[in-house]
Amino acid sequence: MRIDRLKAELEKARQKTAEWQARARDIERQITEQENMEIIQAVRGITASPEELPKILGLIQSMKEIPQADAVMKKEETEKDEN
Numbered sequence: 001m002r003i004d005r006l007k008a009e010l011e012k013a014r015q016k017t018a019e020w021q022a023r024a025r026d027i028e029r030q031i032t033e034q035e036n037m038e039i040i041q042a043v044r045g046i047t048a049s050p051e052e053l054p055k056i057l058g059l060i061q062s063m064k065e066i067p068q069a070d071a072v073m074k075k076e077e078t079e080k081d082e083n
Contacts (some may be wrong), residue, residue, distance in 0.1 A: 048056055 032083060
């Protein structure tokens with residue numbers, strides 16, 4: 001009797017797990033869709049020719065690299081100060 005109840009409970013738990021995993025995948029898909037829509041809207045909002053777009057994207061990429069370089073420099077300075 002007790003084993004049967006435990007087996008039934010385990011089966012229910014497995015079903016719930018499968019449902020939650022499916023829900024998590026669905027939410028991840030929705031997040032990706034929303035991110036893609038934001039990117040598309042941002043790109044469409046740029047008034048540039050197709051030839052200018054790669055240059056603009058390159059500038060954006062270089063702007064992202066600057067804060068990362070600053071963080072590395074600050075970390076190195078902190079390490080020097082500690083020694």
